Amino acid sequence: MKRIAIDAMGGENAPKAIIDGILRVKAELPNTKFILFGDKEEIRKYLPADQITDQFEVVPTTEIINDEDEPVKAIRSKKDSSMVVAANYVKQGKADALFSLGNTGALLACGIFIIGRIKGISRPGLMPTLPAQNNDNGFNIIDVGANAKSKPEYILQWAQMATFYAEKIRNIENPRVALLNNGAESDKGDEVHQAAYKLLADSDLNFIGNIEGNEIMTGKADVVATDGFSGNIALKSVEGMSSVLLHSLKDSLLNNGLMTKLGALMIKNAIGDLRSKYDTAKHGGAVLLGVNSPVVKTHGRSNERPVYYTLKQIDKMLDENLVDEFKKEFSNK
Amino acid sequence: MKRIAIDAMGGENAPKAIIDGILRVKAELPNTKFILFGDKEEIRKYLPADQITDQFEVVPTTEIINDEDEPVKAIRSKKDSSMVVAANYVKQGKADALFSLGNTGALLACGIFIIGRIKGISRPGLMPTLPAQNNDNGFNIIDVGANAKSKPEYILQWAQMATFYAEKIRNIENPRVALLNNGAESDKGDEVHQAAYKLLADSDLNFIGNIEGNEIMTGKADVVATDGFSGNIALKSVEGMSSVLLHSLKDSLLNNGLMTKLGALMIKNAIGDLRSKYDTAKHGGAVLLGVNSPVVKTHGRSNERPVYYTLKQIDKMLDENLVDEFKKEFSNK
Known part of the structure; x- marks a missing residue:
C-alpha cells in the first residue's frame, strides 16, 4: 500500500480543506493510505470516527509551523510540528511521500535536510505545473524559488528531472524544453545562462x-x-x-451600471x-524534485479541490516510481 | 528651442505612426522642434510640404536598422541608418534627445556608445512606467534589460535616478522605492540582492x-x-x-453563443x-537613464497615440533638465 504523509495543519483552511480533499479522493485511490499529522481534536472534528477506515492513520502532533516562521530555524526548533514529524515518517520509511499546504520554505527545508537529496543531484528544484494558452496539458517550470542562485549544471539537472516528470506524469511525448532568458539568441543573459544554454x-x-x-504562458514549451x-x-x-x-x-x-451588470450575467x-x-x-x-521521496506543496489558501488533485498527482508519482528513476539516472554519474 | 531627434523609420508602422503622433502633439509643444531622420520620400508621403513649419526638419538617411539586426554590429555597420544619424545629431549637440520605435538593443547601444554615459554612472538602466492597480500614476521599474548582470551599486544608482524621474516628471512626492526580490525578508536573494538591500x-x-x-502591479511601490x-x-x-x-x-x-455575444456588447x-x-x-x-541626453523607446507596434504621449514625456524631461540634474548629482561622486 502507498502511504502519503500529510501535514494536516498547513494552510489557511487546515485541517478541513485537507480532510475534505482526502475524503473526496479516497475511493479513487483504494491502495493508498493517508497518514494525517496534526492536532488530534481538530482532525476529529472533520474526520468523524465512523469515517476512519484502514486507509487512514492519524499521528498526533503538538506544534504548527506558521507562514511567519523562519524556515530552517522552525524545522529545527519545532520538532513536534505536524510538518517535521510527517517528514521524519518519510525519512524513516514509514511513509512514501510528503504533502503540505504550509510554509513553503519550511517544506523545502524538510525535503532537503530531513528527507535528503538524491545522490548525484546538486540542488533540488521546486516545480509547479501551470496552465497555458495553447496547451491544455500546461507546462512545467523549474526552479521557481528553492534556489536564489544557480550554476549551469543545476539548470541542466532541473530540465532533465522536469522532462522525466512531463513524460511520465503528464504523458507528454518528447517534451520541448526552453531556458528562461532575457532574449532569444543563444548568447543572451549572463555567463550562467550562456553556459546553461550550451x-x-x-x-x-x-x-x-x-x-x-x-512567451511562457502561451504553451510554447512543455518545460521551462x-x-x-x-x-x-516570473511565476509570481x-x-x-x-x-x-x-x-x-x-x-x-x-x-x-445596471446594463453592465446584466451583461456580466450573460457572459457567465x-x-x-x-x-x-x-x-x-x-x-x-x-x-x-531531486529529494529521496516526493515532496509536494499546494497553495496555503486552497480548499479541498486542489488537495484532491494534488493527492492524485502524488499517487501517480508513486505509481511511476519517479524518485527511483531519478536515483538510477543520477546516482551513477 | 528644444530639439528632439526622431528615428522616423523605426517600428512596424513607420513612418506614418511617428509623423501622425508629431502632428497631433505639435501645437501643444510650440517651443519644440522635431527633427526627423529617414527616407525622404517615405516621410514626404505622410508629411506634405504644406505641413512643414519651422517646427520640423527632415534629415535624409539611406539605411534602416531592423529588429533582426545584431545591435552593436548594426550601429557600427549601418552608419547612415536613421537611428545612428539621429544619435550622432544628439552627440554633436544638434539635438537634445533621441526617440525611436526601432530595435531596442540598437537604441541602447546608440545611447551607451554614441551619446555616452554620464560621468559617475556605472551602467545606464532602461526604465518604463507601467500602470498599477491602486495607483493611477503607475510606477517605474528599472532596469528591465539594458543589463544581464548587475552589481549592488548599479541597482542603487538606478533607484536614485528613477526616484528623481518619479518626482520631477510624474510629480510623485517622496516616491516609495522597493527592490524586486524572491521574498520579503532583508536576507532574501543572492549576495547581490542582499547587498543592494543594504x-x-x-x-x-x-x-x-x-x-x-x-506585488509589482498593485502599485505598492512607485519605483521598483x-x-x-x-x-x-518580470516586465515581459x-x-x-x-x-x-x-x-x-x-x-x-x-x-x-449569441447570449454571450450580446452580453459582451453590454459590458463594453x-x-x-x-x-x-x-x-x-x-x-x-x-x-x-544615465546617458548624456534623454533616449526613449516606444513599442515597435505603436500607432500615433503612444508617440504623442512619448513626445510630451520627452519634452517634460527637457523642461526639467533631468540629465543636467543627474550630471550634477553623480559626476561629483
Missing part, C-alpha cells in the same frame, strides 16, 4: 532554445528551466498580473470557460 | 523593502529597482500574462474602463 543544447533533451517572459531566482519572479509576476486583471475586471463589471459561460482554462488546481501542487 | 536601506531614498513579483535580468523577466511576464488573458477572454466571449463600458486603467501608452516610452 549544456542544454548539447544534452539529449528536446531543447528548443531560450524563452522570454512574455530557470535560474531559480528569475523563475520565482504572472500570478500577480492575472489576479490584478481579474479583480479589476470584476470591479469594472460591478461599477458600470465565457468567464467559466476562462476560469477552467486557467485553473491551476487541476495540475496539482508544486513538486520539490 | 545600500538602499542606508541611502536617503524612501526605501520600503523588498517587493515580490506578485531590479537586477536588470529579473526586471526583464506581466505583459505576456495580460495579453494571454485578454485574448482568451475575447475568444471565450466570441465562442459561447466596463472593458473600456479596464483598457483605460491599464493603458500603457499614456505613461510614454521607456527611458534609458
Whole structure:
C-alpha cells in the first residue's frame, strides 16, 4: 500500500480543506493510505470516527509551523510540528511521500535536510505545473524559488528531472524544453545562462532554445528551466498580473451600471470557460524534485479541490516510481 | 528651442505612426522642434510640404536598422541608418534627445556608445512606467534589460535616478522605492540582492523593502529597482500574462453563443474602463537613464497615440533638465 504523509495543519483552511480533499479522493485511490499529522481534536472534528477506515492513520502532533516562521530555524526548533514529524515518517520509511499546504520554505527545508537529496543531484528544484494558452496539458517550470542562485549544471539537472516528470506524469511525448532568458539568441543573459544554454543544447533533451517572459504562458514549451531566482519572479509576476486583471475586471463589471451588470450575467459561460482554462488546481501542487521521496506543496489558501488533485498527482508519482528513476539516472554519474 | 531627434523609420508602422503622433502633439509643444531622420520620400508621403513649419526638419538617411539586426554590429555597420544619424545629431549637440520605435538593443547601444554615459554612472538602466492597480500614476521599474548582470551599486544608482524621474516628471512626492526580490525578508536573494538591500536601506531614498513579483502591479511601490535580468523577466511576464488573458477572454466571449455575444456588447463600458486603467501608452516610452541626453523607446507596434504621449514625456524631461540634474548629482561622486 502507498502511504502519503500529510501535514494536516498547513494552510489557511487546515485541517478541513485537507480532510475534505482526502475524503473526496479516497475511493479513487483504494491502495493508498493517508497518514494525517496534526492536532488530534481538530482532525476529529472533520474526520468523524465512523469515517476512519484502514486507509487512514492519524499521528498526533503538538506544534504548527506558521507562514511567519523562519524556515530552517522552525524545522529545527519545532520538532513536534505536524510538518517535521510527517517528514521524519518519510525519512524513516514509514511513509512514501510528503504533502503540505504550509510554509513553503519550511517544506523545502524538510525535503532537503530531513528527507535528503538524491545522490548525484546538486540542488533540488521546486516545480509547479501551470496552465497555458495553447496547451491544455500546461507546462512545467523549474526552479521557481528553492534556489536564489544557480550554476549551469543545476539548470541542466532541473530540465532533465522536469522532462522525466512531463513524460511520465503528464504523458507528454518528447517534451520541448526552453531556458528562461532575457532574449532569444543563444548568447543572451549572463555567463550562467550562456553556459546553461550550451549544456542544454548539447544534452539529449528536446531543447528548443531560450524563452522570454512574455512567451511562457502561451504553451510554447512543455518545460521551462530557470535560474531559480528569475523563475520565482516570473511565476509570481504572472500570478500577480492575472489576479490584478481579474479583480479589476470584476470591479469594472460591478461599477458600470445596471446594463453592465446584466451583461456580466450573460457572459457567465465565457468567464467559466476562462476560469477552467486557467485553473491551476487541476495540475496539482508544486513538486520539490531531486529529494529521496516526493515532496509536494499546494497553495496555503486552497480548499479541498486542489488537495484532491494534488493527492492524485502524488499517487501517480508513486505509481511511476519517479524518485527511483531519478536515483538510477543520477546516482551513477 | 528644444530639439528632439526622431528615428522616423523605426517600428512596424513607420513612418506614418511617428509623423501622425508629431502632428497631433505639435501645437501643444510650440517651443519644440522635431527633427526627423529617414527616407525622404517615405516621410514626404505622410508629411506634405504644406505641413512643414519651422517646427520640423527632415534629415535624409539611406539605411534602416531592423529588429533582426545584431545591435552593436548594426550601429557600427549601418552608419547612415536613421537611428545612428539621429544619435550622432544628439552627440554633436544638434539635438537634445533621441526617440525611436526601432530595435531596442540598437537604441541602447546608440545611447551607451554614441551619446555616452554620464560621468559617475556605472551602467545606464532602461526604465518604463507601467500602470498599477491602486495607483493611477503607475510606477517605474528599472532596469528591465539594458543589463544581464548587475552589481549592488548599479541597482542603487538606478533607484536614485528613477526616484528623481518619479518626482520631477510624474510629480510623485517622496516616491516609495522597493527592490524586486524572491521574498520579503532583508536576507532574501543572492549576495547581490542582499547587498543592494543594504545600500538602499542606508541611502536617503524612501526605501520600503523588498517587493515580490506578485506585488509589482498593485502599485505598492512607485519605483521598483531590479537586477536588470529579473526586471526583464518580470516586465515581459506581466505583459505576456495580460495579453494571454485578454485574448482568451475575447475568444471565450466570441465562442459561447449569441447570449454571450450580446452580453459582451453590454459590458463594453466596463472593458473600456479596464483598457483605460491599464493603458500603457499614456505613461510614454521607456527611458534609458544615465546617458548624456534623454533616449526613449516606444513599442515597435505603436500607432500615433503612444508617440504623442512619448513626445510630451520627452519634452517634460527637457523642461526639467533631468540629465543636467543627474550630471550634477553623480559626476561629483
